[in-house]
Amino acid sequence: LDFAWSEEQQALRRSVIQFAQHELASDVIAEDHRGEFSWEGWRQCARFGIQGMPVPEEYGGGGADILTTVCAVEALGYACRNAGLIDSLNSHACGCEIPLTAFGTDAQKRELLPRLAAGEFISALAADGPRSGFGSSNSGVRAERKGGGWVLNGSCAWVSNAPLAHVVVVLAAGGQSEAAPGTTAFLVRKSTKGFTTGAPVSTTGLRTSLIAEVKLEGCELPAESVLGEAGGGTAVLEAALDGQRLCALAGQIGVMQRQLEVSARYATERRQFGQPIGKFPAIASKVAEMDIRLETSRLVLYRAAWLKKQGKRSDREAAIAAAYVGEAAIETARDALQIHGGYGYMTEYQIERELRDAVAGRLYSGSGEPDKRTIARARGL
């Protein structure tokens, strides 16, 4: 077992941390309060090459594999306190760039990937219920053939980046055959007649990532809009969700490392009853548990990402990572808040926001019970 990062990956990690600490240091407290997307952060990330990272070099990207992308996103989670921005970047890279790279035609890739990689275009994935592996028949959009093309009708309730997106990967029910409709993925441009997005919804956490409804009303699309094969939407969705899950967890692990460091430092500096609070066994134990969760989270995530990189089956390992890390991130944020006492509860310390952000991870990148079903199924149940 060798989970050591290569020299190049370590250098990438260092440069992402340095970049994020210097260039992504906006006032996240105010942005979170206003529910505001950081355009400046998005542009800075594009200049650094974050959006282009998983895109092949021939289409203007960095050509990073999934393990290297996980390494970079973890560094971003550690050094950038704007978790909503990281969620937007993940939705863009995993919701569109990765499935487009895997399933797109050369014409689709040439048209979109260079602009997506440069951050000139923002993208999203509209799949609604299916995102946690609940089953792709949940899509709220229906596709029907019309002439040589397609017409889409329906909506997806919560789509990250929707209010900003130039292009959305829409997963629609239908397209395979009358008897077994299946699902089909489409590339839908914002300018398409009948395509609209709602106003951003107000959320508990990740408030700097804009989420809105996507509506398709009599949306006519040419045959070339299909991403992958008609009826092949599930494979496209799985490619998107696998990447999204690993990257979302990587970002959370970066946050967990920072919270551990900040909390351990606070526990040595803050004094009560004549000694640093870290001398109280209850506080020291919390710090130790934060460390155990961090190391365990890394092992399960890196193993799932490594399997994926080798092209091996990784659904059980990814479900284990999602079920474990999602919960661990919430517990670690709660411990960080508790160690900081009343200060932890104040917006100024930015821990209460990170607790709110962490809760979203249990919803969009795997929600406990369905993950456990996947794990149990792999054991023959």
Ligand SMILES: Cc1cc2nc3c(=O)[nH]c(=O)nc-3n(C[C@H](O)[C@H](O)[C@H](O)COP(=O)(O)OP(=O)(O)OC[C@H]3O[C@@H](n4cnc5c(N)ncnc54)[C@H](O)[C@@H]3O)c2cc1C
């Ligand atoms: C911050 C955020 C961003 C999002 N971004 C996007 C996006 O970009 N694109 C998109 O398409 N969607 C997006 N979503 C929607 C997301 O995909 C769904 O919230 C997710 O799939 C869960 O579906 P649901 O909310 O309908 O919950 P439900 O499926 O209704 O689940 C409700 C509860 O029941 C449990 N449950 C469900 N099924 C089972 C089962 N079989 N066994 C046991 N328990 C079960 C769940 O664990 C959960 O606790 C986003 C959601 C959030 C919160």
